[in-house]
Amino acid sequence: MERLKGTSIYDxxxxxxxxxxxxxxxxxxxxxxxxxxxxxxxxxxxxxxxxLLLSKDYLLELDSMNIEVKNGRIRITSSECPRKICVESxxxxxxxxSLICIPNRTVVFIRGHEKDKIYDAVTY
Amino acid sequence: MMQLHINVRKCVAAACxxxxxxxxxxxxxxxxxxxxxxxxxxxxxxxxxxxxxxxxPEEAAAAAMFRMHEVYEKFNHLNEGSPVYGFNNxxxxxxxxxxxxxxxxxxxxxxxxGGAFDxxxxxxxxxxxxxxxxxxxxxxxxxxxxALRRVGADKIKxxxxxxxxKKDDVKIxxxxxxxxxxxxxxxRVLKQKGVSGALIDAGGDIYVFGExxxxxxxxxxxxxxxxxxxxxxxxxxxxxxxxxxxxNYFLKGGKRYHHIFDPGTGYPSSxxxxxxxxxxxxxxxxxxxxxxxxxxxEEAIALAEKMEGVECLIVTPCLNxxxxxxxxxxxx
Numbered sequence: 001m002e003r004l005k006g007t008s009i010y011d012x013x014x015x016x017x018x019x020x021x022x023x024x025x026x027x028x029x030x031x032x033x034x035x036x037x038x039x040x041x042x043x044x045x046x047x048x049x050x051x052l053l054l055s056k057d058y059l060l061e062l063d064s065m066n067i068e069v070k071n072g073r074i075r076i077t078s079s080e081c082p083r084k085i086c087v088e089s090x091x092x093x094x095x096x097x098s099l100i101c102i103p104n105r106t107v108v109f110i111r112g113h114e115k116d117k118i119y120d121a122v123t124y
Numbered sequence: 125m126m127q128l129h130i131n132v133r134k135c136v137a138a139a140c141x142x143x144x145x146x147x148x149x150x151x152x153x154x155x156x157x158x159x160x161x162x163x164x165x166x167x168x169x170x171x172x173x174x175x176x177x178x179x180x181p182e183e184a185a186a187a188a189m190f191r192m193h194e195v196y197e198k199f200n201h202l203n204e205g206s207p208v209y210g211f212n213n214x215x216x217x218x219x220x221x222x223x224x225x226x227x228x229x230x231x232x233x234x235x236x237x238g239g240a241f242d243x244x245x246x247x248x249x250x251x252x253x254x255x256x257x258x259x260x261x262x263x264x265x266x267x268x269x270x271a272l273r274r275v276g277a278d279k280i281k282x283x284x285x286x287x288x289x290k291k292d293d294v295k296i297x298x299x300x301x302x303x304x305x306x307x308x309x310x311x312r313v314l315k316q317k318g319v320s321g322a323l324i325d326a327g328g329d330i331y332v333f334g335e336x337x338x339x340x341x342x343x344x345x346x347x348x349x350x351x352x353x354x355x356x357x358x359x360x361x362x363x364x365x366x367x368x369x370x371x372n373y374f375l376k377g378g379k380r381y382h383h384i385f386d387p388g389t390g391y392p393s394s395x396x397x398x399x400x401x402x403x404x405x406x407x408x409x410x411x412x413x414x415x416x417x418x419x420x421x422e423e424a425i426a427l428a429e430k431m432e433g434v435e436c437l438i439v440t441p442c443l444n445x446x447x448x449x450x451x452x453x454x455x456x
Contacts, residue, residue, distance in 0.1 A: 085371055089351040100170045119344035119356050123366040123400060124328040
């Protein structure tokens with residue numbers, strides 16, 4: 001390749017390194033922003049009890065309820081609360097979704113990036 | 125020896141500028157605006173405050189949550205320190221400007237809705253076991269008739285800051301309006317603190333103002349059967365509230381008995397499974413979601429069409445839907 005007038009091999013090396021750094025930072029930046037639902041959190045009385053990987057099937061037994069992770073989803077399978085609203089809510093799997101048991105003061109929620117959430121809150 | 129020329133320095137500078145731009149390009153807000161989110165069990169439900177602001181969002185969110193707690197403590201008929209508890213259980217007049225003002229507003233909604241919204245329905249809640257003492261057996265007709273004699277907006281008198289009983293055994297509950305009022309108060313606190321965008325969620329009674337990065341706030345509407353989401357409402361500067369027969373009910377003989385009573389009959393209202401109301405403020409959304417539930421789809425839609433800034437979606441137990449004319453404007 002014919003060199004540009006006034007440039008040396010080292011100039012091209014610096015240009016190459018600069019572009020590589022810019023490209024690498026771009027890739028890292030967009031990868032950070034595209035993380036989906038990987039974890040679910042379980043909190044009781046506002047305190048985190050457990051963080052569960054949604055990719056791994058799991059059965060969690062708490063004092064007052066049982067929670068199941070299966071096929072990338074999570075649900076409350078049984079609860080000692082009187083009305084079982086949390087159980088009847090079924091499976092959740094998307095960032096921003098949550099299962100709430102008010103009598104047991106327990107929240108099961110899906111972690112995820114803001115851009116992956118379908119909604120910011122639910123009216124019910 | 126390596127020699128650097130001026131045009132190479134420009135390449136390095138351009139690469140650095142490119143990196144900086146990529147890191148900030150997706151954010152529509154100023155880089156310096158901060159976010160905080162607080163959640164806690166409050167008002168007998170789960171409440172969340174999400175705040176975007178330049179200054180101290182944690183403090184703003186905490187202040188909003190505290191204000192909701194204050195409102196709840198005052199209006200909670202089960203709290204022995206509340207003026208409402210004293211009124212209900214000992215006949216003490218309520219002498220509180222805030223409580224009297226909300227009672228006054230409730231009276232106006234009662235008149236507008238033909239009695240469908242009524243804060244004196246507490247004897248029915250007690251009788252049917254929806255006041256924290258579950259019964260799960262329908263009472264007989266005589267008991268319901270007896271309780272109905274204690275229900276009616278004409279059985280209390282509101283004068284200035286004072287509420288008195290006109291009938292000794294009347295009892296009141298702000299359960300269908302106080303949560304919405306608490307949300308409005310939380311929003312007022314946040315706006316006073318200069319918050320530019322926020323979402324306040326008190327167990328499904330929601331108010332949003334401003335926007336979040338990416339645009340308007342999105343509120344999912346729960347399907348009345350099955351627990352999924354039927355619709356997503358996009359809004360800023362609006363309140364959304366839902367009344368439904370699926371959260372607080374018992375089943376007996378294959379029939380569902382829920383907690384939203386028709387003050388005229390003494391029985392849980394029939395013909396509606398859920399009502400979602402969009403309104404300019406949360407108190408209005410909260411109260412009218414109950415009123416429209418009791419009124420039924422036809423009357424409710426007719427009234428909503430006359431009310432500025434109010435839209436509603438009504439779903440029947442057979443999953444038929446009725447919407448006011450402007451409701452679809454809010455859907456994604």
